[in-house]
Amino acid sequence: MRSITNSIALLLLFSLTGCGVYSFTGASISPTVKTISIGTFYNNATLGPSNMSVVFTEMIKDYYQQNTSLTLVDENGDxxxxxYIADYTITPVSATASGNNDQADFSSMSRITITVFASYINTQDDEFDFERKFSFFVDYDQNSTDLSSEEQQFSEEIFDQIILDIFNASVANW
Structure with a gap:
């Protein structure tokens, strides 16, 4: 009986270690990869909060540090x-009739869309390298929302999704 238990434990151990390093965040990183370098994501968008570059860069660094065991280095990481932040747009989503012939119809819902261009290099395996754009949006009601007081929060909500998409495309290999 004891040999069966030991055999099952040994089989379980081999099956878990056979796939490399895996975490509950979905990250599948080779054991030879130890470091990551994340450059500043500069703001090339003409609109948006002035601190988008700093906020996005810090958020993405924090996300990788919290969800991987990689060491953040200034440059030349594994x-x-x-x-860069490529675009920030506000566009109308739905129109509302003014109900008055003397007044123009207007947009009641608007959409903030942010696009980020990311370049990823895996020095251990170039099969996973990419250069691509990631984009996400948030809709808001213009009649009940003061954009100037909510714009920072909307940007951070969008950044959360874009960072998750970049993470999944890079270390989760989705």
Missing amino acids: LQLDG
């Missing part, structure tokens, strides 16, 4: 990530 994984290298950089890019």
Whole structure:
């Protein structure tokens, strides 16, 4: 009986270690990868909060540090990530009739869309390298929302999703 238990434990151990390093965040990182360097994501968008570059860069660094065991280094990491905020737009989503012939119809819902260009290099395996754009949006009601007081929060909500998409494309290999 004891040999069966030991055999099952040994089989379980081999099956878990056979797939490399895996975490509950979905990250699948080779055991040879130890470091990551994340450059500043500069703001090339013409609109948006003035601190988007700093906020996005710090948020993405924090996300990788919290969800991987990689050490963040200034440059030449085993994984290298950089890019820029490419676009920030506010567009109307739905129109509302004014109900008055003397007054123009207006947009009641608007959409903030942010696009980030990211470049990812895996120095251990170039099969996973990419350069691509990631985009996400938030809709808000113009009649009940003061954009100037909510814009920072909307940007951070969008950044959360974009960072998750970049993370999944880079170390989760989705």
